[in-house]
Amino acid sequence: MDTFIYLDNNATTPLxxxxxxxxxxxxxxxxxxxxxxxxxxxxxxxxxxxxxxVATALGAKPTEVIFTSGGSEANGLALMGSYFSKGDHFRLLTSSVEHSSVRDLTRWLEGRGVEVRALPTNRQGTLDLGVLEEQLKNFRPHLVSVMAANNETGVIYPIPEIAARCHAAGALLHTDAVQALGKLPASHWQAADMVSVSAHKIRGPKGVGVLVLKGDPGLFPTHFGGSQETKRRGGTENTPGIIGFAAACDAEIPSAETLAQVETLRDRMERLLAEQDPEIEIIAKNTPRLGNTSCLRVVGIPSEILLGILDMQGIAVSAGSACSSGSISPSPVLLAMGLTREEAKECLRVSLGPSSTAEEVDTFVKVVISHIHRIRSRKRS
Ligand SMILES: Cc1ncc(COP(=O)(O)O)c(C=O)c1O
Known part of the structure; x- marks a missing residue:
C-alpha cells in the first residue's frame, strides 16, 4: 500500500x-x-x-508527580484511592462523558453501594455550571472528577471555573487531562487537586502516565508492596518509559503556533466536508474544542462501513463506537450527549497531529466524500 495517512492521534501517537x-x-x-x-x-x-x-510540562512540583502505568491507572488511583480513604460514605460527582477508565470504575463503585452522580451534558457536549453548583450544595461530594478535554468530541471543559466552585464547596477536583496534555496549556488543569496524564498521547511510550497529587488529601495507594513514589504507588518504576516520557515532554509538546496550524487544517477539513456534503454533522461544532479533533456524523451511513473503506485506502481514523463480541455498540459518550443509538453509530472521529499535512487532509476529504456519494447513490437506486 502506497499511502498511509494517520488521522487517529487521539488514540495514540507515534513514538x-x-x-x-x-x-x-x-x-x-x-x-x-x-x-x-x-x-x-x-x-x-x-x-x-x-x-x-514531566513536572515542568504539567505545571506541577516534582514531589507532586506519581508515575503510573498510564492514564487509566492514574484515573483509577485518583478515584479508588479516594474511595479507599473515605470508605463506604464516599460520594463522587463526575460527568456523563468521561473516558471508560472513569465510567467503568464509577459503575463498579455504584455496585458496591457508593453514591455516584453524573453531571449531564447537552448535544453540544457542554456542562451546566449551575447544575454543578446545585450538586455541590445538595449532594456534597468528597470528590468531583471532570475531564479536561474529551477524547471523542474534543470538547474542552472549563477546569479553572469548575475547580473554583469545587473548592468553595469543600470538594476536591480530579481531572483526566490525558487528551489535554500537548494540546492545551498547563494553566487549563493546574487548579485541579489531582491530574491524570499519559505519555503515549504526546509521542512518548505506551504504559507510562502520571497522577499529579497536590497537598495531602489522604489518598490510599492502590498498589502496595514497596515504598516507591513515596509510598503512593508500589512497584518498581518503569525507568526507560519514564525517561522516554520526560524526553517527549521536553521535545514534543507543540508550540502555540503549531497548535494553531493544526486547528486551521482541521477547520479547513470541516469546511470542505460541509461544502461537499450537507448531510455531515460536526458534533459539538460550536463548543470550545481541541483544535485537532473532529467528530463527524455522516447521516445514514454507519461509521464501521466508512472505517473499513478508509482503512483499505490507507487512511486511519476511528469510530465513535466500540466493537464488543462482534456487535457494534454506540459510544456511551455520544449517547450521553443526546444522540440516538443510530446517530451515534454514524460518527467518525478524525484526530490530526502536528505532522498532519494539507495534502493528507485533502486526500481524506476526497476519498471519504467519493465513498459517501457512492454509498448514497447506491441506496437511492
Ligand atoms: C481521556 C482519556 N483518558 C484516559 C485514557 C487512558 O490512557 P492510557 O491509554 O494511558 O491508559 C485515554 C486513552 O485513550 C483517554 O483518551
Whole structure:
C-alpha cells in the first residue's frame, strides 16, 4: 500500500525520535532505582531528572508527580484511592462523558453501594455550571472528577471555573487531562487537586502516565508492596518509559503556533466536508474544542462501513463506537450527549497531529466524500 495517512492521534501517537533515543539510554541503565548501590543510584538519578521535566510540562512540583502505568491507572488511583480513604460514605460527582477508565470504575463503585452522580451534558457536549453548583450544595461530594478535554468530541471543559466552585464547596477536583496534555496549556488543569496524564498521547511510550497529587488529601495507594513514589504507588518504576516520557515532554509538546496550524487544517477539513456534503454533522461544532479533533456524523451511513473503506485506502481514523463480541455498540459518550443509538453509530472521529499535512487532509476529504456519494447513490437506486 502506497499511502498511509494517520488521522487517529487521539488514540495514540507515534513514538518520537527524542523519546526513542532517551529510552535506549534508559534501557542501558538497568539498575533498580530503589537499590542503594551505584547502579540503583544512577537509575534513580535519571528518573528524578525525568520527574523534573514531566513536572515542568504539567505545571506541577516534582514531589507532586506519581508515575503510573498510564492514564487509566492514574484515573483509577485518583478515584479508588479516594474511595479507599473515605470508605463506604464516599460520594463522587463526575460527568456523563468521561473516558471508560472513569465510567467503568464509577459503575463498579455504584455496585458496591457508593453514591455516584453524573453531571449531564447537552448535544453540544457542554456542562451546566449551575447544575454543578446545585450538586455541590445538595449532594456534597468528597470528590468531583471532570475531564479536561474529551477524547471523542474534543470538547474542552472549563477546569479553572469548575475547580473554583469545587473548592468553595469543600470538594476536591480530579481531572483526566490525558487528551489535554500537548494540546492545551498547563494553566487549563493546574487548579485541579489531582491530574491524570499519559505519555503515549504526546509521542512518548505506551504504559507510562502520571497522577499529579497536590497537598495531602489522604489518598490510599492502590498498589502496595514497596515504598516507591513515596509510598503512593508500589512497584518498581518503569525507568526507560519514564525517561522516554520526560524526553517527549521536553521535545514534543507543540508550540502555540503549531497548535494553531493544526486547528486551521482541521477547520479547513470541516469546511470542505460541509461544502461537499450537507448531510455531515460536526458534533459539538460550536463548543470550545481541541483544535485537532473532529467528530463527524455522516447521516445514514454507519461509521464501521466508512472505517473499513478508509482503512483499505490507507487512511486511519476511528469510530465513535466500540466493537464488543462482534456487535457494534454506540459510544456511551455520544449517547450521553443526546444522540440516538443510530446517530451515534454514524460518527467518525478524525484526530490530526502536528505532522498532519494539507495534502493528507485533502486526500481524506476526497476519498471519504467519493465513498459517501457512492454509498448514497447506491441506496437511492
Ligand atoms: C481521556 C482519556 N483518558 C484516559 C485514557 C487512558 O490512557 P492510557 O491509554 O494511558 O491508559 C485515554 C486513552 O485513550 C483517554 O483518551
Amino acid at each position: 518520537g525520535t527524542h523519546a526513542r533515543q532517551a529510552m535506549m539510554e534508559g534501557l542501558s541503565e538497568w539498575g533498580n532505582p530503589s537499590s542503594a548501590h551505584r547502579l540503583g543510584r544512577k537509575a534513580r538519578e535519571l528518573m528524578e531528572k525525568a520527574r523534573d521535566s
